[in-house]
Amino acid sequence: DAKTTQPNSMESNEEEPVHLPCNHSTISGTDYIHWYRQLPSQGPEYVIHGLTSNVNNRMASLAIAEDRKSSTLILHRATLRDAAVYYCILRDVTRNSGGSNYKLTFGKGTLLTVNP
Amino acid sequence: GAGVSQTPSNKVTEKGKYVELRCDPISGHTALYWYRQSLGQGPEFLIYFQGTGAADDSGLPNDRFFAVRPEGSVSTLKIQRTERGDSAVYLCASSSGTGELFFGEGSRLTVL
Numbered sequence: 492d493a494k495t496t497q498p499n500s501m502e503s504n505e506e507e508p509v510h511l512p513c514n515h516s517t518i519s520g521t522d523y524i525h526w527y528r529q530l531p532s533q534g535p536e537y538v539i540h541g542l543t544s545n546v547n548n549r550m551a552s553l554a555i556a557e558d559r560k561s562s563t564l565i566l567h568r569a570t571l572r573d574a575a576v577y578y579c580i581l582r583d584v585t586r587n588s589g590g591s592n593y594k595l596t597f598g599k600g601t602l603l604t605v606n607p
Numbered sequence: 608g609a610g611v612s613q614t615p616s617n618k619v620t621e622k623g624k625y626v627e628l629r630c631d632p633i634s635g636h637t638a639l640y641w642y643r644q645s646l647g648q649g650p651e652f653l654i655y656f657q658g659t660g661a662a663d664d665s666g667l668p669n670d671r672f673f674a675v676r677p678e679g680s681v682s683t684l685k686i687q688r689t690e691r692g693d694s695a696v697y698l699c700a701s702s703s704g705t706g707e708l709f710f711g712e713g714s715r716l717t718v719l
Binding site for chain 2: 582592598
């Protein structure tokens with residue numbers, strides 16, 4: 492999978508928006524952009540994913556640059572429960588007989604701290 | 608339960624011992640993944656099952672690591688002759704084929 496670059500850490504204040512950047516300059520045309528987050532002492536949790544168009548769901552929004560070389564995860568109103576490590580991952584589905592391998596390659600992610 | 612279940616949640620063993628870690632995926636999920644996470648690092652892929660077969664085991668670090676999924680549901684990760692460097696959190700995830708992976712809370716392995 493192509494690599495991504497994220498800041499090691501970011502800070503936010505409670506109830507303010509948070510913009511988490513991700514650079515992926517070597518993205519290929521078939522790579523989807525996925526975001527997962529990992530709260531302390533838990534397994535990673537799916538947040539959102541997209542290909543070309545911006546995406547919204549109940550957790551967050553994903554803004555994808557027109558050239559797809561970068562993207563931004565937007566938390567509209569950060570809460571203390573949003574404090575976590577956020578991973579931006581590019582995934583190209585490898586299809587094999589009987590199913591598709593949605594293997595994720597994680598980097599170190601961005602540690603988000605939310606101040607009360 | 609509704610989510611991915613992993614047991615034990617914590618395992619302490621001595622160097623050289625054999626360890627088994629169990630994963631119970633979400634019912635009906637055909638795809639199952641094992642990952643390993645060391646302190647301060649992101650999860651590292653180990654192996655992927657589609658049904659009963661290991662479709663991708665490229666992440667297993669050496670032949671001391673082995674995983675099975677005999678009936679296409681529960682999976683067991685087996686580590687022989689454990690070493691201190693095997694200490695980590697072992698994560699299991701399952702997927703129904705939609706592309707979203709659902710992770711368990713992990714099994715923390717400590718090798719003394």
